[in-house]
Amino acid sequence: MVVLTLNHPEINKEITMCGIIGYAGHRPAVPVIVEGLKRLEYRGYDSAGVAFVQHQGLEVIRAQGKLCELENKLGGCDAFHATTALGHTRWATHGLPVERNAHPHKDGQGRLALVHNGIIENYHPLREMLKNKGREFVSDTDTEVLVQLVSEEWSKDTTLLQAISRALAQVEGTYAMALINLDEPGRIWAARKSSPLLLGMGTGENFVASDIPAFLAYTREVIFLEDNELVELDALSWKVFDVATLKPLNKEVHHISWDLQSAQKGGYRHFMLKEIFEQPQVIANCLAGRMDPKSSCVLLPELDDLPIPEQIQIVACGTSYHAGLWGQHLLESWAKIPVRVEIASEFRYRNPLFRPTDLVLAISQSGETADTLAGMRLAKGEGVPVLGLCNVVGSSVAREADRVIHTQAGPEISVASTKAMCSQLVLLLLLALYWGRQKQTLPRETESQILRGLLGLPGILEAELPRMRGKAQELAQEYSAARSFFYLGRGSSFPLALEGALKLKEISYIHAEGYASGEMKHGPIALIDPEFPTFALAPSDDLLPKVISNLVEVQARNGRIIALAHPGFDLAVDHVWSIPEVYGPLNTFLILPALQLFAYEMAVYLGKDVDQPRNLAKSVTVE
Numbered sequence: 001m002v003v004l005t006l007n008h009p010e011i012n013k014e015i016t017m018c019g020i021i022g023y024a025g026h027r028p029a030v031p032v033i034v035e036g037l038k039r040l041e042y043r044g045y046d047s048a049g050v051a052f053v054q055h056q057g058l059e060v061i062r063a064q065g066k067l068c069e070l071e072n073k074l075g076g077c078d079a080f081h082a083t084t085a086l087g088h089t090r091w092a093t094h095g096l097p098v099e100r101n102a103h104p105h106k107d108g109q110g111r112l113a114l115v116h117n118g119i120i121e122n123y124h125p126l127r128e129m130l131k132n133k134g135r136e137f138v139s140d141t142d143t144e145v146l147v148q149l150v151s152e153e154w155s156k157d158t159t160l161l162q163a164i165s166r167a168l169a170q171v172e173g174t175y176a177m178a179l180i181n182l183d184e185p186g187r188i189w190a191a192r193k194s195s196p197l198l199l200g201m202g203t204g205e206n207f208v209a210s211d212i213p214a215f216l217a218y219t220r221e222v223i224f225l226e227d228n229e230l231v232e233l234d235a236l237s238w239k240v241f242d243v244a245t246l247k248p249l250n251k252e253v254h255h256i257s258w259d260l261q262s263a264q265k266g267g268y269r270h271f272m273l274k275e276i277f278e279q280p281q282v283i284a285n286c287l288a289g290r291m292d293p294k295s296s297c298v299l300l301p302e303l304d305d306l307p308i309p310e311q312i313q314i315v316a317c318g319t320s321y322h323a324g325l326w327g328q329h330l331l332e333s334w335a336k337i338p339v340r341v342e343i344a345s346e347f348r349y350r351n352p353l354f355r356p357t358d359l360v361l362a363i364s365q366s367g368e369t370a371d372t373l374a375g376m377r378l379a380k381g382e383g384v385p386v387l388g389l390c391n392v393v394g395s396s397v398a399r400e401a402d403r404v405i406h407t408q409a410g411p412e413i414s415v416a417s418t419k420a421m422c423s424q425l426v427l428l429l430l431l432a433l434y435w436g437r438q439k440q441t442l443p444r445e446t447e448s449q450i451l452r453g454l455l456g457l458p459g460i461l462e463a464e465l466p467r468m469r470g471k472a473q474e475l476a477q478e479y480s481a482a483r484s485f486f487y488l489g490r491g492s493s494f495p496l497a498l499e500g501a502l503k504l505k506e507i508s509y510i511h512a513e514g515y516a517s518g519e520m521k522h523g524p525i526a527l528i529d530p531e532f533p534t535f536a537l538a539p540s541d542d543l544l545p546k547v548i549s550n551l552v553e554v555q556a557r558n559g560r561i562i563a564l565a566h567p568g569f570d571l572a573v574d575h576v577w578s579i580p581e582v583y584g585p586l587n588t589f590l591i592l593p594a595l596q597l598f599a600y601e602m603a604v605y606l607g608k609d610v611d612q613p614r615n616l617a618k619s620v621t622v623e
């Protein structure tokens with residue numbers, strides 16, 4: 001077996017994490033597909049394409065760049081008669097994001113068109129084998145290998161369903177794929193392995209897609225396809241099969257209750273701004289049903305018969321990792337459970353040590369992050385229970401974890417994660433309260449103050465957010481010329497400093513470093529000068545005197561300072577951003593949106609593409 005690694009020097013292998021959609025129904029299919037692709041653009045947006053059968057021909061129209069480029073192209077075509085079509089929006093890390101690599105891809109005979117999200121790892125030997133059989137390739141992609149492989153199997157006197165099954169049996173790697181055939185223009189075949197794929201069932205129309213918003217305007221009835229399942233559908237029927245045996249499978253239909261509006265901008269200029277402003281509601285949603293009014297303790301029925309772990313290993317990436325670092329403080333100080341927090345991409349290759357009494361806590365908004373999933377699988381393989389903290393119902397983390405707590409943030413569309421982190425922090429706090437109560441390590445008085453404070457938090461935040469935005473706008477103008485920023489924090493503000501820096505980097509492209517304030521004098525302070533400002537997290541906690549002395553050191557090097565602080569902060573810095581003070585760790589829920597709004601306003605002021613920053617995609621389904 002030859003497994004081609006992602007950075008193998010000899011291959012120009014396309015690596016995608018993409019959005020796919022297929023429609024079979026009674027409407028002109030191409031507009032439905034384009035609309036669906038718009039709702040999947042968060043999954044990737046460097047090229048897009050559609051395929052459909054019309055006037056006895058299999059048409060594929062693709063364009064490099066954002067979806068509007070494809071729309072422009074479609075505007076000049078006759079593409080409105082087909083009632084079945086496929087679509088794809090792509091994000092590539094290797095292989096140029098050029099039109100010839102955009103999906104859909106056709107087989108050599110032009111009878112099949114296929115869209116794909118994932119990586120065919122053994123694409124190289126398959127390609128060589130197919131070349132030896134006389135097949136020619138016009139792209140650099142592994143996807144073209146897949147469609148040619150299906151075509152090759154189909155040429156051996158089988159049904160197309162059997163051919164797909166036989167082709168997929170030869171494939172190593174991951175895929176969510178959908179395929180159409182010139183000879184059966186109303187039908188779609190789709191299958192998945194380790195990449196998300198859903199079936200949406202409407203009236204006289206059916207869909208497959210990578211995510212629910214793609215078809216939510218048309219139907220709320222959904223089936224979550226599992227790995228190694230293959231679906232055949234047309235406008236009026238659908239059937240799910242085991243991909244290897246082709247035995248029909250019974251599937252549970254889920255009803256989706258959230259509406260399309262909640263996946264749209266709701267009057268805000270950007271999804272990111274809308275999602276920041278949704279945080280009061282997110283906090284309220286996370287708390288709903290989680291507090292017992294009689295005993296005023298936290299309810300987490302998901303954990304009821306799970307033994308209290310002796311050690312927790314948190315595994316996550318990016319913003320979710322920062323949430324984990326913050327949760328570590330509370331889990332250790334309230335529940336007295338030792339916690340290690342690991343970057344999933346390191347954890348999975350580090351041979352981590354487990355004890356049978358450990359718990360792995362996988363935190364992921366999307367539930368599809370490849371490294372986090374790999375970390376989970378590693379732990380499961382060692383017999384360690386895995387708890388998933390995840391926002392997307394039916395996602396891989398949610399399905400594969402032994403237990404799952406859903407974070408109730410609702411769909412997060414902006415690439416930069418904001419409200420999802422807020423929801424993760426609420427649930428981490430509830431976890432620490434829950435185990436703290438069970439272990440009797442948390443004073444009742446602290447517990448009830450936290451619970452009271454939590455209930456009041458949405459109202460306080462709701463009132464404060466517009467003021468915060470005003471201040472963020474003012475500071476963005478003042479600091480927009482900076483090319484670098486320090487974010488400093490101590491204690492539980494340190495993970496927030498990391499998060500503030502990440503937000504600024506990813507959407508405004510300004511270099512930023514999150515640092516533990518006490519580490520500054522061990523090297524980084526050498527960078528400070530009037531051009532290198534510092535964003536200091538200086539809430540009124542036990543560590544404030546230490547933070548102040550760190551800031552004095554920055555001032556002594558002529559560094560400019562913004563201090564995010566509580567009323568009463570009395571160091572004379574360039575800008576004090578005063579926010580209301582609430583109880584203990586709940587202050588985080590006011591610090592976090594201030595950091596998010598500052599990054600947002602900087603990016604807007606600098607004219608950046610806030611919701612779709614360059615080089616990024618919403619869910620990182622490749623390692």
Ligand code: F6R
Nearest residue numbers: 318319320364365366369416417
């Ligand atoms: C940053 C951001 C990313 C994600 C990371 C993990 O704003 O969104 O750093 O937090 O890619 O994603 P999930 O939480 O979906 O596993």
